[in-house]
Amino acid sequence: MSAINDGVGGADRGKWSSPLEFVLSCLSYAVGLGNVWRFPYLCYRNGGGAFLVPHTIMLFLAGLPLFFLELVVGQYSSLGPSEAFKMMAPLFQGLGLATLVVIILVTIYYHIIIAWTILYAFDSFKAELPWGSCAHEFNTENCFSQLEDLKCIDGENTRSGWYGYDTTDPISEALVLGWNTSDTVTLVESHPLMTFWNQSCHSVVSLCSSKGLFALPNNRTHCFNSTAPNAAAVSLHSLLGRVLSSEEYYSRFVLGAGFGADWEHWGGMQWRVLVCLFAAWAIAAICLIKGVASAGKVMYFTALYPYVVLFALLIRGATLEGAADGIFYYINPQWETLSKAAVWGDAASQVFYALGLGCGSLVTLSSYSNFNNNCHRDAVIVTIVNCLTSILAGFSIFAILGFLAHHMGVSVPDVVQSGPGLAFVAYPEAVLHMPQPQLWAVMFFFMLFCLGLGSQIAGLESITTAIMDKWPSLRAHKAWVGIGTCACCFVAGIPMCFEGGVYLFTLLDWNSAAWSILIIGIAETVLVGWVYGPNCFLHNISEMGMNLPTAVKWYWKSCWVVMSPLLLLGILIFSLYEFTPAYYGTYFFPEWVNGIGWLLGAVSVIPLPVLALYRIYKRQERGMELLRPTEDWGPAHLREKVAIKDVYLESKFNCVEYDNAACEFDIIDSRGEHI
Structure with missing residues (x-):
């Protein structure tokens, strides 16, 4: 029980102030930039409305089951993923580390998007919005x-x-x-x-x-x-x-692309982006100073404010001429695209990306919940709201694309190049045609900032929690752990501030949150559905006060045991078979660069087999013990009670020869129960 005595999962980890704070934290984490810039551009890339079909199927057969699974693991154990999965089955020790590697990679490149939003927000205060004009030195004749x-x-x-x-x-x-x-x-x-x-x-x-x-x-x-x-x-x-002025502003001014940079010649530093990246990480560090005590308060605003702006943009976009054409393209399914494995792979990737699955953050967030919190209700609410938010953002952006297509005399897919920059082209273009465009621009980019920051805080909490669960003595220095984590991530993100930085950003986005998180998702379902056992898992759920109907239990069991792992396995196989090397615009990356991309994806899953072999080699457990929960697995308050009893017995034994009366005292655990 040494881990317990060191404080793993103890009361000093902190708790959410209220169940609402936890829901908003999950919502702020799940509803992020992926809903605004990634979901619409995947619809854009995969033929519009047809993408909604595989996305919905993936959501309810893989996304929701894994979302609920991760919430249960964290809430039941009050531990981060690096400790929780190891205690559920020692052979799966590497699963927690794999999720940690993924969230580190995603956090590093994801924060550069927040830096872009800060740069846009500052430029929104200018008398003339710079992306609406072609009179700049970086503009071309096109x-x-x-x-x-x-x-x-x-x-x-x-x-x-x-x-x-x-x-x-x-x-x-x-x-x-x-x-x-x-x-x-x-x-x-x-x-x-x-x-x-x-x-x-x-x-x-x-x-x-x-x-x-x-x-x-x-x-x-x-x-x-x-x-x-x-x-x-x-x-x-x-x-x-022709190229839209907003697209040239994004690609040539913000990113610095188009000035001859490539993988062999990285180009000059984009100092504006570097300063904004530093500011973004400084703000994130401030939000982490007191752990969940401060991060939870930030979530109230970051979770709710974006909806005000999204609805306003939707209303404005729907009133623009040609908006109906864009919306029709969005909702009109092109069924032939469903035969492409890449579409299903994109759907699975988007579900994992939008909900933040396979990154350990949900396990971390729920580890700060009260033991009797109804995380089943929370999982359903957050998943459905996340899906509806993606659809809402899609309507907003396609209404704007329809307007641009109508005015330029082209089809909807020909307006701008699809990609992560879609939200930095179509939305800013729409803002130009709104009354008081500077005000709307500030509101919009502040919304993107809030979406990004909400997701990043949860990801950073996962990293810092893993550190403090490994070394509990660092919990007394939460602020410095958070600052140190942000500083290291800032340094790692500096290469993306060069003119060629968008290529590294693309490579990370292409590989770090793609096929590797599918493998992690499969490992999680195998652990719960086949190793730990769905009945034991459902019993743990009932221990936390969630009494589910029989039909609902069968739904979860069928997903964890059969549907989710088989579906994810099939998508993984087809995705790898039809995997397309990374490229940006018309620039296809060299083979050695794509080799690095494969390595980045592999680094995320290597801990699974390596640590499993290490556990077998150490021989701390033998045979089936590798697949059974350790004695430390269980609710935090029970581990705490056992630990306190051990301390009590040891104290009583040590003081018998001096004064037995001194050992007669009550011990009360964190829930106020006498031991």
Whole structure:
């Protein structure tokens, strides 16, 4: 019982102030940036609404069962994953360490997104939002500004200030168009069509003719190969290679991509991002100073505020012209995509990513709950709210994409490049068209900051808890443990602040939270469903006061024993079979880089076999003892009671020869019960 005497799982770990605080903490952890920027871009990449089908199936057959499983393990044992899984079955000692490796990798690269939100938030206070203009030195001639284009349209009836258009000879334009000059001179003079290109306004006619094509009246978004009614159309967007100003701001100014950096030439430091990254880690460290006592209070705001902004953006997006087309693309399922294993792999990955499964954070959060907390109710609430939030964010972003597609004359998938930057392109673009855009921009990016910080606090709590569970004496120095953890992660994240940093970010995102967490999820279900036993696990649940109906028990048992492990195993096999090497935009990473990516994924699961072999080699347990709970496994208050009794008996034995009366005293455990 030495681990107990050292304070593992003891009362000094701290507790949530209320059950609501725990629910909001789980909600703040689960509902994060993945719902806003990852779920929509996966829908975007996998054909829109069809992605909702595998996502929902994965949610209820794998996501929810694992979510509830992790909450039960943490609440029942009052331990972090590194200790809890080891006590459930010594052979699975590496499972806790595997989750720790995953959360460390995710925490390091995830925080760079928070740094981007801080940079955007500061720039939102400028008189002119910088991502709405093409007048910056980092912009290219392909830059397309919606705001400038609207100015060109507003000036169509004003002859002065046009570029690339011969205003003195409307007859020549009519000839280019192929119209009858006698009928169209008046039309050309009174209804010229203008659009923004290369920092100024140009006539659609001149742009089309420069490409050897024709323009037609009342169409400013396309050029045609003839003037016939059935002429083939080509969008000006693709013809001119236009790139949204908000996309250039994100890729060229914030990330520094596009200036020649690659894996061999990492480029210069993006000092603005580095300063913002330092600020992000400093804020996280402040939130961790008092452990759950301070982190729990932060969750009240980070969990609720984002919904105010998301609903506001949805309402505004739905009122924009073309929004219906984007929403239709979102909800219209393309069933043929369901035959692709990659779609199912993305769905499983998103469920794990959004709910934070396989990272140990849920075990950590629930380890601070009261023993009789109804975590079954909490698991269902958080999972459903998480799913609805992803769908809500999808409606918001696709409404905006529909508006952009309508205005640019392209299809929804052609608006911007899909990827993590989708939320840093489509949402900021929508903000430009809202009244008081600076105010909305600040609110939006502060929302992203809150979403990211809420998830990060839970992840950091998992790391610091693992440290303090391993060395309980450090609990007296929680603040320094948190500060030291944040400092180390900050240093590890510095390479992502260079111009080539987005490539490292992409590599980490591609590999650290993909196939490795599927293996961890399989290991967790095998541990509970086949080693520890579903009946014993359900008995532990009833010990905590959760009396589940028989049908519900059968649902959990069937998921833990059969459906979840088989489903995850199938997705893992197909995902590995159809695995695509990492790339960013049109830049495909070298083979040696993808080798590093595989290594990053492998590092997350290597602890499982290595520590299992180590446990067998140590021979502390023999045979079936490796698959049975240790004597330390169980509720914290029972371990505490046993430990106090040991101390009492030892004290009584030592003082018998001096004064038996001195040993007559009551011992009361942490729940106020006499021992």
